[in-house]
Amino acid sequence: MKLQDIISGKTSLWIFGYGSLVWKPDFKYKRSKVGFIQGYKRRFWHGDNFHRGNDELPGRVVTLIEDDDASTWGVAFEVSGSQVEESLKYLNVRETVCGGYATKMVDFFPEEAGQPPVQALVYIATSDNPLYLGPASPEEIGTQIALCRGKTGHNLEYLLQLAEFMRSSCPHVEDHHLFSIEAAALTVVSYLLAVQ
Numbered sequence: 001m002k003l004q005d006i007i008s009g010k011t012s013l014w015i016f017g018y019g020s021l022v023w024k025p026d027f028k029y030k031r032s033k034v035g036f037i038q039g040y041k042r043r044f045w046h047g048d049n050f051h052r053g054n055d056e057l058p059g060r061v062v063t064l065i066e067d068d069d070a071s072t073w074g075v076a077f078e079v080s081g082s083q084v085e086e087s088l089k090y091l092n093v094r095e096t097v098c099g100g101y102a103t104k105m106v107d108f109f110p111e112e113a114g115q116p117p118v119q120a121l122v123y124i125a126t127s128d129n130p131l132y133l134g135p136a137s138p139e140e141i142g143t144q145i146a147l148c149r150g151k152t153g154h155n156l157e158y159l160l161q162l163a164e165f166m167r168s169s170c171p172h173v174e175d176h177h178l179f180s181i182e183a184a185a186l187t188v189v190s191y192l193l194a195v196q
């Protein structure tokens with residue numbers, strides 16, 4: 001895949017989303033496919049002081065951690081022609097400038113049987129990123145998410161929308177990390193509502 005061919009619109013570009021992009025891409029695309037990438041696990045180990053948190057109370061959003069035995073399910077979006085530049089410009093601000101994510105090319109495997117893998121662009125926040133928060137228990141992460149909000153909305157929305165995507169579009173995938181955090185966050189929310 002040559003960058004020149006993509007920019008000139010000769011070939012399309014696939015962009016893989018595994019967090020907010022799966023339920024809110026907010027850029028124009030030609031088509032999308034559910035599928036997975038190999039060699040990475042999705043973890044709520046990245047901080048967010050813009051979209052879902054602030055400097056005092058950073059939210060938690062997902063990133064990808066290298067793990068040869070893991071795969072991460074999400075959605076790949078195909079962009080072509082003018083959509084390429086438009087989507088990359090938009091994502092550069094949303095993901096890189098505001099979110100601290102860097103880009104990488106990976107193989108994306110569509111869920112449909114017999115479909116060959118395609119190269120896809122993915123946004124990953126690495127552990128050397130100043131916003132990186134690292135591992136914590138589901139209870140700690142769930143509590144942080146239940147209490148945080150930022151310029152785009154509540155951190156809880158970010159969590160619940162991703163959990164709902166996985167249940168509805170990837171029902172065969174058991175994502176213990178995601179669903180244990182969802183359960184912990186909902187426990188905190190039900191407690192806060194009960195003591196109101």
Ligand SMILES: N[C@@H](CCC(=O)N[C@@H](CS)C(=O)NCC(=O)O)C(=O)O
Nearest residue numbers: 017018019020021048051099123152
């Ligand atoms: N790069 C991942 C995660 C993207 C993500 O969650 N990025 C945050 C930036 S910190 C975002 O776009 N948030 C928008 C929102 O929370 O609505 C993906 O492909 O979905």
